[in-house]
Amino acid sequence: MMNAPRTRFTRIDVMAALVFLGLTAIPDFLGAQDLAPAANSLNSLARPRTGKMIHPGSWDQSGRNHDFHVVRPGETDTMVDVQGTGVIRRMWCAIGAPNRTAVLRQAILRMYWDDEPSPSVEVPVGDFFGAGFGQMIDYVSTPLSITSGGYNCSWVMPFHKSARITLTNDSDAAINSFYYNFEVEMEKSLPPDTLYFHAQWRRENPATPDKNYTILEAQGRGSLAGVSLSMQSLQGGGFGFLEGDEMFWVDGEDQPSIHGTGTEDYFKSCWYFQTGTFSAPDHGCLIRDEPMGRVFAYRWHIDDPLPFRKSIRATIEHGSESKYNVDYSSVAYWYQTEPHASFPPLLSAEDRLPYTPPPPRKIDGAIEAEGLKPIARATSGTVKARYTGKWGDEWSGGADLHWIGMRPNARLRLELPAPAKGHYTIYGYFMRAANHGDVQAYVNGRKIGEPVSGYAPKVEHCGPIHLGEVELQDGANELVLELVGKDPRSTEYNVGVDCFVLQPH
Numbered sequence: 001m002m003n004a005p006r007t008r009f010t011r012i013d014v015m016a017a018l019v020f021l022g023l024t025a026i027p028d029f030l031g032a033q034d035l036a037p038a039a040n041s042l043n044s045l046a047r048p049r050t051g052k053m054i055h056p057g058s059w060d061q062s063g064r065n066h067d068f069h070v071v072r073p074g075e076t077d078t079m080v081d082v083q084g085t086g087v088i089r090r091m092w093c094a095i096g097a098p099n100r101t102a103v104l105r106q107a108i109l110r111m112y113w114d115d116e117p118s119p120s121v122e123v124p125v126g127d128f129f130g131a132g133f134g135q136m137i138d139y140v141s142t143p144l145s146i147t148s149g150g151y152n153c154s155w156v157m158p159f160h161k162s163a164r165i166t167l168t169n170d171s172d173a174a175i176n177s178f179y180y181n182f183e184v185e186m187e188k189s190l191p192p193d194t195l196y197f198h199a200q201w202r203r204e205n206p207a208t209p210d211k212n213y214t215i216l217e218a219q220g221r222g223s224l225a226g227v228s229l230s231m232q233s234l235q236g237g238g239f240g241f242l243e244g245d246e247m248f249w250v251d252g253e254d255q256p257s258i259h260g261t262g263t264e265d266y267f268k269s270c271w272y273f274q275t276g277t278f279s280a281p282d283h284g285c286l287i288r289d290e291p292m293g294r295v296f297a298y299r300w301h302i303d304d305p306l307p308f309r310k311s312i313r314a315t316i317e318h319g320s321e322s323k324y325n326v327d328y329s330s331v332a333y334w335y336q337t338e339p340h341a342s343f344p345p346l347l348s349a350e351d352r353l354p355y356t357p358p359p360p361r362k363i364d365g366a367i368e369a370e371g372l373k374p375i376a377r378a379t380s381g382t383v384k385a386r387y388t389g390k391w392g393d394e395w396s397g398g399a400d401l402h403w404i405g406m407r408p409n410a411r412l413r414l415e416l417p418a419p420a421k422g423h424y425t426i427y428g429y430f431m432r433a434a435n436h437g438d439v440q441a442y443v444n445g446r447k448i449g450e451p452v453s454g455y456a457p458k459v460e461h462c463g464p465i466h467l468g469e470v471e472l473q474d475g476a477n478e479l480v481l482e483l484v485g486k487d488p489r490s491t492e493y494n495v496g497v498d499c500f501v502l503q504p505h
Contacts, residue, residue: 050187051087056080057181068096071107071167071175079180080165086186088157091165094149095125096177101134106171106349113196114161114338122343123201124352125167127331129153130286132230132296133354137286139279142302143226143333155225155333157197158190170349195222195335200343203329205355206234212247212315213328222336223305224248224312226298231263231318232327232355233293236389237398239272241324242295244317251310258306263316267297290387291398292357300333327355360389360398363429367416369401369497377413381406386496388431394461396499400431403495408483410493416443416479416500418472423505426470429463431496432456437486439495443470444478454495455487464501472502 056079060066071077080088097103104126111121126134129151130144138146145152157163163184169175200216207213215227231241246266248258260266264273268283273295277288282303287296306312312334318326370385386402388395403412418424426448428441436454440447448468456462479500486493 049185051185054082054086054184054186055181056082056184058179059181068177068179069175071169071178073169073172073174076166076168077178078164078166080163080182080184082159082163082184082186083161084186085160085188085190086158086163086184087190088159088163088182088184089154090183091153091180092182093125093151093178093180095151095175097171097173097175099171099173100136102171102173102353103169103175104131104134104136105352105354106169107175108168108170108346110166110168111157111197111199112162112164113157113159116338118340118342120196120338120340121165121199122346123199123331125151127201127228127230127329128199130228130298132228132287133232133294135287135296139284139286140281141279141284141298141300142281143300144298155197158194159196160190160194170352193337196338196340197333197335198222198340199331199333201329201331201346202344203327203347203352205327205329205351207318207322207324207326207328209325210322212244212317212322213326213330215314215316215330216332216334217311217313217341218308218332218334218336219311219341220336220338221309222312222334223307224301224314224332224334225305226300226302226333227314228296228298228331229263229267229316230287230329230354231295231297232357234325234327234355234357235293236393237289237291237293237357237360237387238390239290239293239295240390241293241319241326242272243320244322244324246314246316248306248315249313250306250308251312256315264297266316267299269297273297291360291389293389305335361393361396363396363499363501365501365503366396366429366499367501368397368399368499369414370397370399372414372416373401375415376401378403378406378410379412380410381412383412388461388496388498391431391459392461395431396429400499401497403481403497404492406483406493408485408493410483412481412483412495414479414481415476416472416502418474418477418502420504421474422472424470424472425503425505426467427464427501427503428452428467429461429498429500430454430465431459431498432462433459433494433496435490435492435494437490437493437495438484439481440484441467442478442480442482443468443472446470451484453487455490457489461498463498467500469505 110119242263246260247256282300285297
């Protein structure tokens with residue numbers, strides 16, 4: 001019995017290649033020369049490659065060390081202009097500019113495949129690489145990363161006839177040093193049904209009330225490969241907008257075949273990204289600023305690309321039923337056949353800049369209690385800083401110190417800084433609520449004032465409350481809050497402390 005002929009690729013090799021191209025079904029061309037060597041696998045290194053690698057870049061062709069370009073306001077730098085057939089395997093750049101935030105949002109990266117008149121990629125350069133809100137934060141994921149000043153991209157970008165990639169500086173500041181290089185593997189041919197890489201930036205500021213935010217509307221055959229989303233509250237801080245569900249309609253269906261359970265759930269996390277920022281190979285949260293009401297997260301559909309044969313409409317709610325007042329911007333990454341549908345008109349350079357919310361109210365002379373958290377010590381319970389904007393703007397600094405889960409007679413020790421030795425009156429600002437208890441204050445071991453009641457039928461900010469008059473030493477003074485009981489109507493013993501104010505005599 002004769003042995004069956006060996007196939008050129010294993011199933012693992014094939015699927016790894018499909019993942020990088022955003023394909024979910026095995027196409028007809030697998031017996032021919034294809035993109036399998038692009039598989040992100042050490043196994044692929046042992047297979048011979050048929051292509052030839054070229055290296056377009058900003059290197060100084062005169063032989064000196066002037067290896068960067070200057071891109072002045074209004075100028076366009078053509079980084080890649082290649083004729084022939086090939087695959088862009090890697091892209092790297094570094095951007096030096098006096099106003100980096102503006103440049104990252106106002107300089108536009110465009111990519112054109114096979115002499116097309118309109119770009120398949122049109123994205124602010126920072127957002128393309130994952131610098132949400134123009135903030136350059138180090139992270140590492142499978143297709144994109146920012147590391148120690150370098151912007152890196154490994155999305156596979158095939159082309160049959162030509163590839164042209166440009167950067168246009170729409171900002172008012174020059175990019176004084178723009179370094180870049182690419183790895184382009186030139187081939188004799190690629191399978192005719194190879195899909196093209198696309199990326200599109202959108203923004204709604206503010207998002208339309210009662211209407212989902214649109215991440216992508218595309219026509220043709222392809223698959224969604226990834227989403228990054230910059231979310232900014234316009235009604236104070238907090239994360240209420242994360243209650244929004246993703247809803248994706250595929251191939252003209254009447255109801256979305258993909259309907260999620262919450263925004264942070266779509267980004268493969270939970271509880272409003274409860275443990276903070278992180279980056280993983282296919283999902284991450286790089287910005288989580290509760291007082292500012294700002295989140296940036298990404299999700300790559302590498303192991304689960306979302307296929308469409310005719311069209312896709314990818315949307316997400318901003319808060320439950322899209323009731324939240326927000327500024328949303330996004331990048332969708334996908335692969336599809338050409339020609340692609342027209343992109344929405346790009347916003348003006350000014351309208352692309354990130355929104356900066358006004359600072360929270362600050363009480364004159366306030367010693368913010370949440371700022372004392374690092375040195376807070378409790379005999380029982382948990383102490384944390386808590387965002388208070390959802391209850392109003394009366395709180396100083398938009399946050400308080402929240403003490404929960406303690407037993408009666410528990411004590412919370414803080415250090416109260418005095419600017420100089422002397423006689424002071426101490427005032428406190430607290431939260432009252434239906435689950436709060438009563439505390440007694442002590443300063444440097446001495447009881448001061450009367451117990452502060454913490455109960456109210458609903459959340460309210462109270463103060464200034466006269467705690468007492470004391471002699472303070474220069475620098476740190478011990479302030480202890482003792483839990484002495486609660487109103488019979490209160491359900492728990494929680495304590496919320498906004499700030500303290502020292503009035504010298």
